[in-house]
Amino acid sequence: MNHSQSSEKFLRDKQRTGWHDASLWFVREKRDAVAKAVPEWETLRTLASEIKQQVLSDLDQYLISFEKNAQKNGVHVHWARDGKTHNEIVFNILQKHHARSLVKSKSMLTEECGLNEFLLANDIEVIDTDLGERIVQLAEEPPSHIVMPAIHKKKAEIGELFHQTIGTEKGNSDPAYLTEAARQHLREKFLRAEAALTGVNFAIAETGGVVVCTNEGNADMGVHLAPLQIHSMGIEKILPRAEHLGIFLRLLARSATGQLLTTYTSHYHRPKPGGEMHIIIVDNGRSEQLGQEKFRQSLCCIRCGACMNTCPVYRRSGGHSYGSVIPGPIGSILTPGMPIGGHPDLPFASTLCGSCNDVCPVKIDIHQQLYHWRQHSEIRQAAAPGKKRLMQFAAWLFSHPQAYRLAGKTARLFLRMLPRKAIYHRWNHWGLSRELPVAPRESFREWYDKNEGKK
Amino acid sequence: MKVALFVPCYIDQFYPQVAIATLQLLRKLEITVDFPREQTCCGQPIANAGYEHYTAATVRNFCESFSGYDYIVGPSGSCVFHVKHHFHGEANKAGIEQIQKNIYELSEFLTDVLKVEKIDAQFPEKVGLHQSCHGLRGLRLGNSSEQVVAQYSKTRRLLEMVEGLQLVDLDRPDECCGFGGTFAVSQAAMSTRIGEDRIADHQRNGAAVITATDMSCLMHLDGLLRRQKSNIRVMHFAEILNGATS
Numbered sequence: 040m041n042h043s044q045s046s047e048k049f050l051r052d053k054q055r056t057g058w059h060d061a062s063l064w065f066v067r068e069k070r071d072a073v074a075k076a077v078p079e080w081e082t083l084r085t086l087a088s089e090i091k092q093q094v095l096s097d098l099d100q101y102l103i104s105f106e107k108n109a110q111k112n113g114v115h116v117h118w119a120r121d122g123k124t125h126n127e128i129v130f131n132i133l134q135k136h137h138a139r140s141l142v143k144s145k146s147m148l149t150e151e152c153g154l155n156e157f158l159l160a161n162d163i164e165v166i167d168t169d170l171g172e173r174i175v176q177l178a179e180e181p182p183s184h185i186v187m188p189a190i191h192k193k194k195a196e197i198g199e200l201f202h203q204t205i206g207t208e209k210g211n212s213d214p215a216y217l218t219e220a221a222r223q224h225l226r227e228k229f230l231r232a233e234a235a236l237t238g239v240n241f242a243i244a245e246t247g248g249v250v251v252c253t254n255e256g257n258a259d260m261g262v263h264l265a266p267l268q269i270h271s272m273g274i275e276k277i278l279p280r281a282e283h284l285g286i287f288l289r290l291l292a293r294s295a296t297g298q299l300l301t302t303y304t305s306h307y308h309r310p311k312p313g314g315e316m317h318i319i320i321v322d323n324g325r326s327e328q329l330g331q332e333k334f335r336q337s338l339c340c341i342r343c344g345a346c347m348n349t350c351p352v353y354r355r356s357g358g359h360s361y362g363s364v365i366p367g368p369i370g371s372i373l374t375p376g377m378p379i380g381g382h383p384d385l386p387f388a389s390t391l392c393g394s395c396n397d398v399c400p401v402k403i404d405i406h407q408q409l410y411h412w413r414q415h416s417e418i419r420q421a422a423a424p425g426k427k428r429l430m431q432f433a434a435w436l437f438s439h440p441q442a443y444r445l446a447g448k449t450a451r452l453f454l455r456m457l458p459r460k461a462i463y464h465r466w467n468h469w470g471l472s473r474e475l476p477v478a479p480r481e482s483f484r485e486w487y488d489k490n491e492g493k494k
Numbered sequence: 495m496k497v498a499l500f501v502p503c504y505i506d507q508f509y510p511q512v513a514i515a516t517l518q519l520l521r522k523l524e525i526t527v528d529f530p531r532e533q534t535c536c537g538q539p540i541a542n543a544g545y546e547h548y549t550a551a552t553v554r555n556f557c558e559s560f561s562g563y564d565y566i567v568g569p570s571g572s573c574v575f576h577v578k579h580h581f582h583g584e585a586n587k588a589g590i591e592q593i594q595k596n597i598y599e600l601s602e603f604l605t606d607v608l609k610v611e612k613i614d615a616q617f618p619e620k621v622g623l624h625q626s627c628h629g630l631r632g633l634r635l636g637n638s639s640e641q642v643v644a645q646y647s648k649t650r651r652l653l654e655m656v657e658g659l660q661l662v663d664l665d666r667p668d669e670c671c672g673f674g675g676t677f678a679v680s681q682a683a684m685s686t687r688i689g690e691d692r693i694a695d696h697q698r699n700g701a702a703v704i705t706a707t708d709m710s711c712l713m714h715l716d717g718l719l720r721r722q723k724s725n726i727r728v729m730h731f732a733e734i735l736n737g738a739t740s
């Protein structure tokens with residue numbers, strides 16, 4: 040399947056498509072309102088972009104000093120080349136501590152590595168503790184959005200899911216009731232957990248600490264209750280200094296959900312008394328992406344999800360239609376270069392409207408990268424097999440003005456003469472829902488020659 | 495001032511009235527305009543489909559046609575954006591750079607070069623301005639709703655000079671129309687849905703006419719409108735500025 044096909048399936052439910060579009064547009068508008076209340080917004084974006092790019096250009100040095108500083112604080116630092124290595128490191132740490140249960144707070148990286156499946160197969164209980172993550176985990180689905188993993192689910196569907204999985208009352212989909220039920224259900228998991236794992240929003244090279252932003256306090260709850268804490272981060276999460284958080288935290292929460300700040304911003308620097316703290320630094324294709332000049336900037340991403348909320352295609356096709364861990368515009372430029380799976384035609388799942396560029400808090404040139412990825416032969420093939428000949432012909436035509444004029448004249452003649460049935464058939468994808476333009480007798484050029492008396 | 499008129503291929507073939515309006519409008523502003531006859535297409539549809547490497551000869555033809563002019567003016571933000579930002583090549587680097595410097599989308603040319611302050615036209619209609627994405631975010635013909643900057647729109651400002659014309663406010667001021675070039679056929683269902691939503695916004699807010707800097711967006715919207723048998727019409731903004739009667 041490709042994105043074109045999966046989105047067509049999503050679009051068949053017109054009402055749901057409208058609902059999904061409106062839910063995400065609502066978030067986009069919330070973002071607009073709070074961004075516009077910050078007069079220096081564009082300056083913040085520029086600073087953030089420059090800091091991130093500087094980090095990328097000296098990434099090796101920053102990572103080494105981050106490791107050194109973390110170790111000074113008594114943290115165990117691990118390096119994982121790929122997802123598999125990451126999962127094994129987690130498993131080994133758990134084994135050493137005889138831990139059989141793990142509570143996780145939101146981490147797209149562990150989705151990317153397939154950690155849950157790996158641990159479950161090794162008899163470890165893994166519980167996602169972010170409400171949205173827990174919902175999709177109970178539904179046995181992947182997240183459809185990187186910030187709001189269950190945004191594709193309606194209230195009533197969540198009510199039914201909770202009824203079937205955690206025994207809430209049938210037919211009750213009152214959000215307050217469901218949230219409370221989830222809270223009770225999770226509390227019991229938190230109390231029993233022997234280890235906690237979180238993702239990382241920012242890793243500070245200067246201090247060796249990591250920062251995690253949540254709205255539910257679930258990262259803290261996990262880390263504080265379990266004796267063992269693990270933080271998994273991609274190599275690109277580095278910020279040079281703690282003071283840079285002043286820029287990034289403001290941008291992140293506003294861009295993500297239209298909040299001024301996430302409810303909890305947790306800073307972890309060292310193990311708690313009697314506890315143990317591990318940080319796993321994961322590459323999984325990132326250094327390769329870093330080596331590609333045209334695509335390097337994609338590593339500046341702070342995973343705010345704003346490009347999804349603004350994307351006219353994402354809003355009307357849902358995250359699952361991308362078939363990738365990270366959906367939406369940023370997913371479409373990360374997926375082709377990284378081992379994270381996804382439909383092969385993702386760079387074509389865009390109208391190139393450029394809204395993602397303008398909304399992105401770190402100014403990633405998503406629109407240009409989509410264009411560059413399209414130039415890869417496997418990608419363009421996946422999007423529209425058999426187009427090569429047509430494109431070759433068009434290119435020939437456009438470089439032969441006389442042939443172009445003749446072809447135009449002929450095409451217009453056909454459009455005027457042919458019976459409707461010969462033009463509007465199922466292979467004419469334009470005509471399935473749209474009329475073709477009315478072909479005029481004269482092209483502009485013909486008009487010009489006639490009226491301006493030139494030949 | 496030597497000015498060349500760039501007429502994108504689909505305007506040449508399907509919307510000659512838009513090119514005529516552009517030509518006449520520029521003449522009214524006392525500009526002498528040439529129409530280089532050997533021009534064809536900028537190659538954007540091929541390049542956006544992932545076949546940029548086939549377009550070298552098309553780019554060459556474009557550059558040959560338009561070399562030696564002080565300004566190149568085209569009534570299409572999207573094609574001008576493509577020329578300005580995607581043309582490249584070692585063979586004719588200097589020529590390409592010259593063209594990229596000299597090419598202007600129409601409302602940009604009227605605003606930044608001619609500094610037009612007055613338009614002699616009437617159009618007593620409720621008009622919805624569709625802000626075509628490549629012109630808006632690519633050429634910065636106006637601020638996008640995502641940006642936190644002072645509000646401006648070159649196209650809107652020009653339309654506001656037209657007597658009787660009433661611009662309607664849209665719920666989503668700059669949502670894409672869903673055309674997207676070959677996207678319109680490779681993702682026909684998606685393209686259609688985005689377009690229908692766009693039309694609904696204009697309709698809800700009382701537009702009788704939808705205008706834009708790009709006829710390609712309007713071709714898509716018009717295709718949908720005519721299929722729906724809607725009363726809403728589309729019209730390129732050059733036609734309105736040139737004094738088209740409603």
Ligand code: SF4
Nearest residue numbers: 340341343344346399
């Ligand atoms: S690409 Fe930009 S907008 Fe999209 S998730 Fe990353 S930081 Fe946010």
